[in-house]
Amino acid sequence: xxxxxxxxLLVAGSFFIACTPAKQAGSNSFEWGQVPxxxxxxxxxxxxxxxxxGNDLILSANSFGAVADSTxxxxxxxxxxxxxxxxxxxxxxxxxxxxxxxxxxFIKSGVNLQLDKxxxxxASPHIHHYPEFRSRIAGIEMTWPAAVIxxxxxxxxxxxxxxxxxxxxKVFWDKYWEMRKEYETKGLRxxxxxxxxxxxxxxxxxxxxxxxxxxxLMRTGFWGCQILYxxxxxIDGLTINNNIGGHxxxxxxxxxxxxxNILIENCDxxxxxxxxxxxxxxxxxxxxxxxxxxxxxxRNCIARKGAGLITCGSETxxxxxxxxxxxxxxxxxxxxxxxxxxxxxxxxxxNIYMTNVKAENVRHVLAADLNWNPSxxxxxxxxxxxGKEIPEHWKVMLTPVEPAEKGYPRFRNVYVSRIxxxxxxxxxxxxxxxxxxRLENFYLYAIEAQAKKPGKIxxxxxxxxxxxxxxxxxxxxIELKENEQSNIKFxxxxxxxxxxxxxxxxx
Numbered sequence: 001x002x003x004x005x006x007x008x009l010l011v012a013g014s015f016f017i018a019c020t021p022a023k024q025a026g027s028n029s030f031e032w033g034q035v036p037x038x039x040x041x042x043x044x045x046x047x048x049x050x051x052x053x054g055n056d057l058i059l060s061a062n063s064f065g066a067v068a069d070s071t072x073x074x075x076x077x078x079x080x081x082x083x084x085x086x087x088x089x090x091x092x093x094x095x096x097x098x099x100x101x102x103x104x105x106f107i108k109s110g111v112n113l114q115l116d117k118x119x120x121x122x123a124s125p126h127i128h129h130y131p132e133f134r135s136r137i138a139g140i141e142m143t144w145p146a147a148v149i150x151x152x153x154x155x156x157x158x159x160x161x162x163x164x165x166x167x168x169x170k171v172f173w174d175k176y177w178e179m180r181k182e183y184e185t186k187g188l189r190x191x192x193x194x195x196x197x198x199x200x201x202x203x204x205x206x207x208x209x210x211x212x213x214x215x216x217l218m219r220t221g222f223w224g225c226q227i228l229y230x231x232x233x234x235i236d237g238l239t240i241n242n243n244i245g246g247h248x249x250x251x252x253x254x255x256x257x258x259x260x261n262i263l264i265e266n267c268d269x270x271x272x273x274x275x276x277x278x279x280x281x282x283x284x285x286x287x288x289x290x291x292x293x294x295x296x297x298x299r300n301c302i303a304r305k306g307a308g309l310i311t312c313g314s315e316t317x318x319x320x321x322x323x324x325x326x327x328x329x330x331x332x333x334x335x336x337x338x339x340x341x342x343x344x345x346x347x348x349x350x351n352i353y354m355t356n357v358k359a360e361n362v363r364h365v366l367a368a369d370l371n372w373n374p375s376x377x378x379x380x381x382x383x384x385x386x387g388k389e390i391p392e393h394w395k396v397m398l399t400p401v402e403p404a405e406k407g408y409p410r411f412r413n414v415y416v417s418r419i420x421x422x423x424x425x426x427x428x429x430x431x432x433x434x435x436x437x438r439l440e441n442f443y444l445y446a447i448e449a450q451a452k453k454p455g456k457i458x459x460x461x462x463x464x465x466x467x468x469x470x471x472x473x474x475x476x477x478i479e480l481k482e483n484e485q486s487n488i489k490f491x492x493x494x495x496x497x498x499x500x501x502x503x504x505x506x507x
Contacts (some may be wrong), residue, residue: 030326030355032415033445033466039353039415044324047297048234048263049211052158053112057091059084068098070122075103075129085111090156095119095163103129104146109154115163115215123148123167123199123221130199136228136257138193138250139282139315141289142393147203147226151210158211165201169221172198173248180249187382189375193250194393198222208232219244220251224271228257229291235264242271243305252277253306258291258318267301275303275333278323279315280347283379284399286317287346287406293318298325308338310354314372316347316409323352330359330421337416339368341409342377343433344401348410359421365449366416368430368439370409408433412440416447424451427470428478432459435482444468450493454478460486469493 032039062068064084065077081093082105090110097118103126107113115121124130130145133152137144148167151157176196183192201220204210205228216239217224224240227233235254242251253269256262257279269275280286280293303309309330312320330336336359339349359365371377379397381390401407411432421427427449432438438461450471456479457463463486471493480488 030353030417031446032353032355032417032443035415035443039351041324041353043295043322044297047261047295048232049209050232051156051209052211053090053092053110053156055089055091055110057085057088059091059093061093061095066095066100068096068100070099070101072101073103073124073129074100075105075124078102078105082106082108082111082113102148104131105149106146107149107151107154107157107159110156112158112160113149115159115161115165117162119161119163121148121163121165123165123169125168125171127197127199135203135205136281136289139279139317140194140285140393140396142194142396145197145199147200149202151204151207153205154207154210156209157207158213159202159215160211160213161215164216164218166218167199167201167220169199169219169242169248169251170246172196172221173246176249186384187380190379191394191397193376194397195391200224200226202226203228204230204233206230210234211236213237215239216241218242219248222250223252223255225253226255226257227259227262230259232261233259233263235262235267237266238268240267240269240271248272253303255279256293256296257315258289258293260292260294262296264296264298265300268304269301269306270304271306273306274308274311274338275306276301276309277311278320279313280318280320282315282317283344283397283407284401285396286315287401289318291318292321294321296323298323298328300327302329302331303333305332306334308335308367309333309357309359311335311338311340312349312352313338313340314342314345314377316341316345316349319347320349321351325354326356328354328357330357330362332361333359334362335364335367336362336419336421337366338364339411339414340372341370341411342374343371343409344378344404344407345409346401346407348412350411350413352414354415355417357419359419359424361423362421363425364427364429364455365419365421365424365447366428366430366444368411368414370411370431370433370437408437410437410440414442416443417445419447419449421447421449421451424449426453426455427451427472428455428457430457430460430463434459435484438484439463454490456481457486457488458482460484462486463488465489
């Protein structure tokens with residue numbers, strides 16, 4: 001069931017109007033405050049799938065032997081219906097209402113797998129029902145199990161409807177937590193995510209003009225929906241809930257990975273890691289592939305539990321650019337906008353735009369960290385493994401980035417405006433690395449935040465805050481350090497203790 005928005009349908013004259021029709025993104029009608037030059041967002045009008053399967057052919061997978069019985073495996077029957085539909089020139093594959101157990105399914109060009117209301121696909125808990133092939137997982141290319149639904153090397157394909165894909169991933173969550181305990185005692189935290197092969201919900205890889213629309217995706221064993229090495233894709237109206245029946249590690253909602261011209265809209269994402277995440281590879285392997293993610297529009301979405309409404313990184317090796325988010329909500333999400341990388345990852349995050357956001361119960365409005373989560377981000381082989389044969393993907397993870405400077409990430413040209421946030425732990429946590437590796441050209445404008453503390457801004461260049469109003473409960477002033485050519489202006493709300501007055505700090 002779709003969950004109700006935390007916003008009213010209409011708030012006349014308010015800071016944020018949820019029901020405002022989506023603007024043409026390239027119209028430059030968004031407000032960014034006093035900036036040297038208004039951003040050119042014309043690219044944003046050309047994202048998303050350009051077509052959807054249109055053949056009138058409709059095939060029922062039940063006529064191929066699919067059984068609405070959760071104890072019977074219907075993978076073969078559903079796949080036969082998909083293959084027959086593709087051979088016939090494309091069309092729609094349907095299922096009668098009921099619960100169907102399935103392993104990996106592969107959607108073909110011209111085919112729409114339609115999950116109507118009352119249809120639930122139940123993913124098999126057995127790993128052997130997901131054949132392995134070479135893919136990219138968490139930033140490196142390696143052999144990995146298929147997802148429950150796969151669209152690989154296809155064009156003009158879709159999965160749609162009001163039904164449900166229940167990935168029943170708890171068996172993989174439990175496997176991971178047990179392995180994590182063992183691996184941490186051996187100094188192998190950096191590789192456990194790769195050794196514990198867990199099943200993704202949906203994989204779209206090396207494909208174009210793909211549409212995912214309307215259905216519910218839940219309890220994925222690993223990432224929910226990964227768009228990889230693909231172009232012109234739309235994710236519209238998905239409800240993603242990975243917080244059912246346990247604590248699902250790394251259960252990202254939507255991951256856009258070295259892909260271009262992507263539209264994400266009308267989605268409701270509740271997960272245990274990044275809600276909507278933009279990625280482009282990690283470390284030496286990501287630098288080898290060197291494919292960016294660019295031209296991504298995210299609008300009219302809700303992020304509930306999770307690590308970031310929009311997150312860029314930590315996989316940044318191929319670079320991330322041209323990301324626009326607007327008319328968004330965060331309810332219990334860790335960060336409204338999170339930028340993260342590591343000092344061996346490389347790549348550039350640039351031209352990131354976020355506006356018209358309502359947030360409550362979040363940790364940060366903006367979090368930017370060039371050196372995120374070192375225990376996960378850096379790979380060191382324990383001495384007891386030296387001289388021994390190790391798996392190929394271990395060798396990939398241990399490959400150094402040379403010269404070291406090639407691994408230094410850069411964040412620049414970030415625009416955040418029209419945010420209203422309540423019950424925030426810390427308004428901002430933004431830090432470059434040192435005086436030669438700074439966050440550059442950040443513009444924060446027209447933000448109201450009720451926060452426990454203001455946070456910190458360190459090692460920046462041309463970092464600008466204007467029309468920022470903070471209602472801060474704790475007495476600690478904002479930490480400012482090594483901010484070059486920056487203009488940081490903010491006001492404290494009247495409810496703040498008397499010793500706090502309007503601040504205007506230029507560095």
